[in-house]
Amino acid sequence: DAGVIQSPRHEVTEMGQEVTLRCKPISGHDYLFWYRQTMMRGLELLIYFNNNVPIDDSGMPEDRFSAKMPNASFSTLKIQPSEPRDSAVYFCASGRDTDTQYFGPGTRLTVL
Amino acid sequence: GQSLEQPSEVTAVEGAIVQINCTYQTSGFYGLSWYQQHDGGAPTFLSYNALDGLEETGRFSSFLSRSDSYGYLLLQELQMKDSASYFCAVREGAAGGSYIPTFGRGTSLIVHP
Numbered sequence: 679d680a681g682v683i684q685s686p687r688h689e690v691t692e693m694g695q696e697v698t699l700r701c702k703p704i705s706g707h708d709y710l711f712w713y714r715q716t717m718m719r720g721l722e723l724l725i726y727f728n729n730n731v732p733i734d735d736s737g738m739p740e741d742r743f744s745a746k747m748p749n750a751s752f753s754t755l756k757i758q759p760s761e762p763r764d765s766a767v768y769f770c771a772s773g774r775d776t777d778t779q780y781f782g783p784g785t786r787l788t789v790l
Numbered sequence: 791g792q793s794l795e796q797p798s799e800v801t802a803v804e805g806a807i808v809q810i811n812c813t814y815q816t817s818g819f820y821g822l823s824w825y826q827q828h829d830g831g832a833p834t835f836l837s838y839n840a841l842d843g844l845e846e847t848g849r850f851s852s853f854l855s856r857s858d859s860y861g862y863l864l865l866q867e868l869q870m871k872d873s874a875s876y877f878c879a880v881r882e883g884a885a886g887g888s889y890i891p892t893f894g895r896g897t898s899l900i901v902h903p
Contacts, residue, residue, distance in 0.1 A: 781832040
């Protein structure tokens, strides 16, 4: 299996622009998670899905953030408009349960 | 809510044994996981404990004491490549459903030659 796939790996954008991060989970995994990691705040759960349905989005920082999972093999995290404080590494993870999560390589986002 | 405590940094020499502790406070406990993350990399799952005792996987072992709300990751025969951050993650249990694990801030392990 190729593991969790994320794209792009790096994204540099200007404040106010829309950013879309993409994730392909491991086939057969029912759970999909989006995390954000920074030095200041550590690893934060933004939202997770079970069988393509969003279950808990309480970690989404504000209305500028949205996530979708239109099918079992694809999810997106969108930031619109982006701000410099959104600069972080964004990880997607998937799993058959919540205790064993397989992380993608991450997207390093820089908002200028 | 819950809180997790783990040391921010641990140093050791190659070939030694090191223990990374994780203490937690939860209103209901389900299980404790450990993840490893190298600089610039993604977290990688290492182990999961739901019951008291020691789980061994090669050079790595993980221990849990539910009565003490405490767990640790034990790394034996340390190698330079073990230099990384190690995160514990605890999941609170809930009747009728289970919450998502919360990650600690991580312990940076530095292995010296």
